[in-house]
Amino acid sequence: MNSIRRQLTRLLLWAILLSVGGGLLAVYFAAQAALESEFDRALLTKAHALSSLTWQNADRVVVAQWDRYLHGFDTDVATDFFQMWLENGADQERSASLAKQELPQRFGTVEKPAYFNHTLANGQSVRVVGYVFSPRQTNNFSNFAPIRLRLGVASLRLTLDNTLFILRIGLFSCGVLLTVLMLLIVPRVLEHGLRPLDDLAGKTAFITVKSLGTRFKVDNMPEELRPIASQLNDLLRRLEESFEREEQFSANLAHELRTPLAEMRGLIELGLKWPESRNPATEQELLGVLQHTEGMVNRLLDLAQSDYGQLPIVRKSLHVQPVFASVWRRFAGKSRSRRLKVKFGIPPDLAIEADAVLFRNLVVNLLDNAAEYTPREGDIFVHASQETGNFCLRVCNTVDQSFKREDLPKLFDRFWRQETARTRSHHTGLGLSFVLAVANAHGWTVSADLDANRLLQLQLVGRSDSSQAGSARVPAPGSEVFAPALANAAAPLAADPSSQAAGQDLSTLGETDPQRMTANPT
Amino acid sequence: MRVLVVEDSSVLQNVIVTALRKSGFAVDATGDGLEGLWMATNNSYDVILLDIMLPGMSGLEVLGQLRAKQLATHILLLTAKGSLHDRVTGLDHGADDYLIKPFALEELLARVHALCRRSYGNKTAQLLIGDLQIDLQGKKVSRAGQPLEITAREFALLEYLAQRAGQVVTRSEIEAHIYDEQVEPMSNVVDAAIYALRKKLCSVNPAPLIHTRRGLGYVLEAPHA
Numbered sequence: 001m002n003s004i005r006r007q008l009t010r011l012l013l014w015a016i017l018l019s020v021g022g023g024l025l026a027v028y029f030a031a032q033a034a035l036e037s038e039f040d041r042a043l044l045t046k047a048h049a050l051s052s053l054t055w056q057n058a059d060r061v062v063v064a065q066w067d068r069y070l071h072g073f074d075t076d077v078a079t080d081f082f083q084m085w086l087e088n089g090a091d092q093e094r095s096a097s098l099a100k101q102e103l104p105q106r107f108g109t110v111e112k113p114a115y116f117n118h119t120l121a122n123g124q125s126v127r128v129v130g131y132v133f134s135p136r137q138t139n140n141f142s143n144f145a146p147i148r149l150r151l152g153v154a155s156l157r158l159t160l161d162n163t164l165f166i167l168r169i170g171l172f173s174c175g176v177l178l179t180v181l182m183l184l185i186v187p188r189v190l191e192h193g194l195r196p197l198d199d200l201a202g203k204t205a206f207i208t209v210k211s212l213g214t215r216f217k218v219d220n221m222p223e224e225l226r227p228i229a230s231q232l233n234d235l236l237r238r239l240e241e242s243f244e245r246e247e248q249f250s251a252n253l254a255h256e257l258r259t260p261l262a263e264m265r266g267l268i269e270l271g272l273k274w275p276e277s278r279n280p281a282t283e284q285e286l287l288g289v290l291q292h293t294e295g296m297v298n299r300l301l302d303l304a305q306s307d308y309g310q311l312p313i314v315r316k317s318l319h320v321q322p323v324f325a326s327v328w329r330r331f332a333g334k335s336r337s338r339r340l341k342v343k344f345g346i347p348p349d350l351a352i353e354a355d356a357v358l359f360r361n362l363v364v365n366l367l368d369n370a371a372e373y374t375p376r377e378g379d380i381f382v383h384a385s386q387e388t389g390n391f392c393l394r395v396c397n398t399v400d401q402s403f404k405r406e407d408l409p410k411l412f413d414r415f416w417r418q419e420t421a422r423t424r425s426h427h428t429g430l431g432l433s434f435v436l437a438v439a440n441a442h443g444w445t446v447s448a449d450l451d452a453n454r455l456l457q458l459q460l461v462g463r464s465d466s467s468q469a470g471s472a473r474v475p476a477p478g479s480e481v482f483a484p485a486l487a488n489a490a491a492p493l494a495a496d497p498s499s500q501a502a503g504q505d506l507s508t509l510g511e512t513d514p515q516r517m518t519a520n521p522t
Numbered sequence: 523m524r525v526l527v528v529e530d531s532s533v534l535q536n537v538i539v540t541a542l543r544k545s546g547f548a549v550d551a552t553g554d555g556l557e558g559l560w561m562a563t564n565n566s567y568d569v570i571l572l573d574i575m576l577p578g579m580s581g582l583e584v585l586g587q588l589r590a591k592q593l594a595t596h597i598l599l600l601t602a603k604g605s606l607h608d609r610v611t612g613l614d615h616g617a618d619d620y621l622i623k624p625f626a627l628e629e630l631l632a633r634v635h636a637l638c639r640r641s642y643g644n645k646t647a648q649l650l651i652g653d654l655q656i657d658l659q660g661k662k663v664s665r666a667g668q669p670l671e672i673t674a675r676e677f678a679l680l681e682y683l684a685q686r687a688g689q690v691v692t693r694s695e696i697e698a699h700i701y702d703e704q705v706e707p708m709s710n711v712v713d714a715a716i717y718a719l720r721k722k723l724c725s726v727n728p729a730p731l732i733h734t735r736r737g738l739g740y741v742l743e744a745p746h747a
Contacts, residue, residue, distance in 0.1 A: 251605065255575070258602035259531055262623035266537030269627040274544050285533050 024171045043129045047153040054135040063093045085150040103152040126154035212240035252415030260293040296428045306437035313355040321346045327363045331371040339377045346384040352464045362438045365431035370397040391464040396457045412436045523568040523638045524699045527551040528558030546674045548702035555579030566698040569637045574601040589616035596637040642685035649684045652744025665726045683742035692739040
């Protein structure tokens, strides 16, 4: 299995071992060079001593009392050897320690002698220095031609080799010790260094659907892991929200279906157990519950189709004003009974490209919500405008104090209702989800806002003459607008100061030309 | 036995109320949480059926407030919220039982009966007072082995007196537990019902079972040997 720790351990160990090995070898070779240099200097000193004891006396060469001053050349010590030749190669002088053995004849000059290793006939290893020199002449015979002599001086390498051997052993032992120490230390150091990564991995491994609330403490983490932990936290947050919505949707769906099922079952069981309790109203109630359930199931199917981009759309040019006028008739009675103040401002010539059935259902949901949730004697404003190929449709209604700005993001959630009870039987909590789905299918943007006057504004923006949503913008200067995510909405939400509708105060809608109001049921 | 139904679905509320009344319970009903809290606080109920998602005030809040007021009435949560967490939350808030929608009417009635019995410390559906035998499940009454024909209202009265056998039961307690909001207050309906019940019980054995404690109320107990 691929493991960062194992890879790092392997690489670090190799790097350390190579560094240590290289270092030890360098130390050894440096020491060897220094020792041999020192050895060569001593050897040369002995050679120079011999040279200085050598004299030319007329045409003869005399090596004076070398055995008196240089005891290493003695037979009993025998650590040093020398041999001296005349220029013609004839043997001139040799140390007693050399006996009958021969030194190789390899020579340099006095300034640059030749150094080399050699093994004597008796098997002893020696270091040899060789050069050619002219001995000093005695004053009495200075008119004789100078004689050139060849000198080879050797010393036993035993002491040097022993020293080098001990050095090798010492350095090798150090190398082995360091290797063992590195094998022990490096994995532990890495383990310590990688602990934050292990902690992160361990904590991540234990995150399940039940523990999506887990968050990593970014502040305590190493700098390298902070971006990862932050991203993980963000992912977990979104995942948690998604799961919560999913669970909430499932719970809401179960709840919404259980209540009508309980009603239907209760009505049927009541009729079976006490047949005398049955009457035509019972069948009517049963039918009403069935129709409500059927409507909800159909709406859910529409939403499911929308989720998969399969909501069938047949676009044609539609005049917006007649649709609103026709739909509003359904809610006019309720509006009158609740004394709602309703004002419409829709240009008669405003036409959009939309699916007639879906757009009508969208309008039904917008107006139904407005009529249902506007407090008694509250206001409903419907306003539409068209600018450079874009239409902007706004349905605004006053809401009571129980509706909070925090509710805006939930407004388009499926089954979300401000009230927890389901008393308002014909409302399923899917209306605005459907509005969003229809807008999404047409490529329009939809947004919601709540102003300081407790006016809830639902705004629909899109291209009035094509299916492209690219140029649609939501005019919302200076206000925080909640716009639910649309799967295929390409246009970012942005203020459009060029739009006259954007700058129009909704409170002035009542001053709209009465000729442009298609319906004013109040 | 008197039951309060707090359910916001008007269809379901009607179904439950009808079924309970048909089973001999006195039933009050409301679809609003706040009103339910007021009714539960100001009336004496044997069992309260409480929905959770209610307008005005949620069922769990109602439940919490009732328990905070030390109200010991048995409460059955009747809700579409059926997850384990919901059930545990409901019971933790002080509910005595939990029934998930959709439910069988028979099961609901059986649970209400069981809670009523628990209210008076009885565990069986058979009550014996002297030679009087009451079958709560089959809604049958017999004395000295002979079955008696009594109306649903009389059965409810006899059941309440039998549940509290040996105790003095005041007229107002009978009114509170046997008669719901459909009965006009200040009527002599209790005295009339007691009279009718006594007559039927004595038709088999003249030894009286229902005794009047003057100024206090009535006691159902076996005649002393």
